[in-house]
Amino acid sequence: MSPSGDDSTVAGDGCLCEDGGDGRKKCQQCERKSKKSGLTSSSSSYALLSFDSFPVEDYDKRWRIFTASVKGFAIGAGIKGGLSLFAILARLRRRRSLSSAKKVHMASGGEDLILAVKETLRYGLFLGTFAGTFVTARWRALLAGAIAGPSMLLTGFNTQHTSLAVYILMRAAVLASRCGIKSKRFGRICKPLTWAHGDLFLMCLSSTQILCAYILKQDSLPQSYKSFLNKHGGKDPIILQGIRDIACGMPFTNLDQIQKYYKSTGVDVVLDPQMKVPCSIIHENQSCSWHAISFFIQAYKRAIPVYLPVYLIPALIVHRQGLANRPFTILAKGLFGTARSSLFLSTYCTSAWVWTCFLFRLFKRCNVTMLALGTFPTGLGLAIEKKSRRIEISLYCLARAIESFFTTMSEIGYMPHLKNLKRVDVLIFSLSTSIIMHCYAIERDVFRSKYLNVLDWVFGVPLPPYDTTPRKNKNQTMEME
Template sequence: MAPTSPEELKCAANGGCAAASPGGTPRAGYYLPAVPAAVEGELRWLRRCVEAAAKGFAIGAGLKGGLALFSVLVRLRSRRRSPRSRKVGAMTNEEAVVLALKETVRYGLFLGTFAGSYVSVDECIAGIWGRKRTARWRSLLAGLIAGPSMLLTGPGTQHTSLAIYILMRAAVLASRCGIKSKRFGNICKPLTWSHGDIFLMCLSSAQILSAYILSQESLPSTYKAFLNKHGGKDLTILQGVKEVVNHTAFSNLAGIEKYYKSVGVDLKLDPNMKVPCSIVHGNQSCAGHFITFLFQAYGRAVPVYVPVYLVPALVVHRQDLLKRPYPIIGKSLLGTARSSLFLSVYCASAWAWTCLLFRIFQSCNTPLVVLATFPTGLALLIEKKSRRIEIALYCFARAIESFFTCMTDAGLCPPILQIKRADVVVFSMATSIIMHCYAQEREVFRSKYLNVLDWVFGVPPPSDEESNKDFPSDDGTKKIC
């Protein structure tokens, strides 16, 4: 009797082997031992959860860390230029660095926890009730449960603008789903208007720019600083315009004259003026002020968009940059010039439209300010089509926040809307819709967003029906057919 070969001993230890065909492959009808499905499922669930949390943390920390690093570098540079410019009680450089590190970790934890929570809830529900049975609502619930992870950015930190912006993104996705739906297609047909982004920008401009002139306290501090810089007007000028609009007595007319004198303009203002053009642009004509302001605004806008275009070129296209640098750099410079022109025209036209309507009606009031700032949004036509909706949604989120702040200050906001952490509620609702669309209506996403979501969360696993194509047998082995 021939001795037993090592292969036969191994087969006996494993519980048997499939008979081999002449080509060395198992013949049909035989069974191969497989890893238990429960163990394989648990490992896949755990791996997906850990990877999603790690990638979410990397994105959150990377984005916030990059912004924080840029802010710290600008701060250090400004301090070197004017070392005595530090105000009493202001934050030191060391404190700024520590705060930047804390913010970086917080935002990393926020997105990491969101991604990990979503995947965990999604896998738990699928494991208990099945993927196919829960496909319609599983991602909706998982996104809703993961939303409160925003609290990790700080218990006292409000993110109303971010929450509203995410809600606007969710509304866009929902509208795309409605457009392709047979039931809601006719209702959502007006949303297919090709210039809807321009109209949305005009609506946003009416609220934002009116608040910039009349109620700056309704705007977030960072956005208010941005508008004050690119609006190009001293606060005393804005206060004077506000007093003319509200028909109140001037509180600092001498301060406005003093400001103009500091820039070389000798101006004497009429305390009984009805149209504030002389306050806005001194001795210049309205048309002359528009041209002068446009060039000045362009100079202020270029530094804003240089990092917006050049940093992605260096990071995303770093390999192609070595092979074909001129097309990539040229495209980035062209985008910078175009976006800078948009912002400068936007700011210059805001004052131009305001002056025009004030002179036409020889009056100045709040409705005229709102009406004059509405067509300012037409400047968005300068931007390329793919960027218009992004800018319009961002501004619309700011406008909604400002609008409800004004309503609350006036006592017109219903108590139900005055929730302490309404931003978390809105964010959770928005992420619920977005994650549902991601799992069930993937075609409504643009490819670049879909690729990022797939990288973080992993491509949604197949349903039960699709995963049973291997025809498992009753004893936990797979039959090769």
């Protein structure tokens, strides 16, 4: 019935619809308009994120749970499978360059493939179960997100994912801070978080912990991240051991090995056991400035293979339809992004050695304090990246830095109770996802559009009143005809 009590409703555009008695407009034009307006409101309303909001049929619930689980599985398996594929190709390439004696200690290609398939399935089940559990829950999003958190155990009961959990916690903290900025009660407290260059400060802060751990205590870093730093840090572990000895005030233990290492590269260097600064260990007979130039060139070559798939593969997938019309524009954009990000990574790694060498020479000493001071401004290299990527990179590094910091504190005895916590990663992940899903349901505007679109695609925002799934629409259309 119309609000005026009349039996007809004016829909606009010269259309006059008759009410069919069930509260629904039978005009096909008005049907499309009603559906379009309902779907638009569903993308910004908390009520539409709960099954309790409308009389959604059981079929719709089951279909939404099924699709969310399948999409979650596809995302988890796709991401982990892609990373595993690149790792296998990298190991095969490295295996070809090794001698027969070293190949014996490496896993075979078949073993790598089996492990990659297992990991792919585990991560697919993890995200699929998480999405399905959240969609199934009738409770508030805060509680539903927490209940879905333990799905992380599907990746392996004995496999810790502290790095992932801490990173998700950082993402949850960002969303919570954005909500705080909007709040009248907490707006003043959270105002410093609106600083335009806060991402650079976080990167500098993270660099201090990460790069000091890279030299002084690599065991506090995740294995994959440690391998990444060893590759792009550009220094052999033997050299790092020499820097570690002098920074910690210990007698040198491997000067002979360092000299042999440089001799194997065609450089004869004589190291003084009484040296105060490790510049001769870091760059043998080169000057600090020439070492910076030569290191930057090598670092840039190492960085390009890292970012080339990061930009080109998504471009080929997302813009595959536009490649036929404007291939040069899309590929040029990907190549520019690759060159820019490679410049950031190579500058970041080079500046770490430049700043530390500068302070060593300036103060005529090398200790942990000098390392911390020298690695802090390294994070300024992030300014090379475009603004939209800075916060992502800084949060990723901050998560690694936090994990490394607490691991180090626990091992040296300042936080002994941390060793007694089992599967703290699951606890952190559950807390983080509860915050994220709560924000997703209530404060959707704190998400960036690309993340919000992915979440809506995975979880499937429920349809507004009287709308059904596409399959049921088709059946009703057949009945009307």
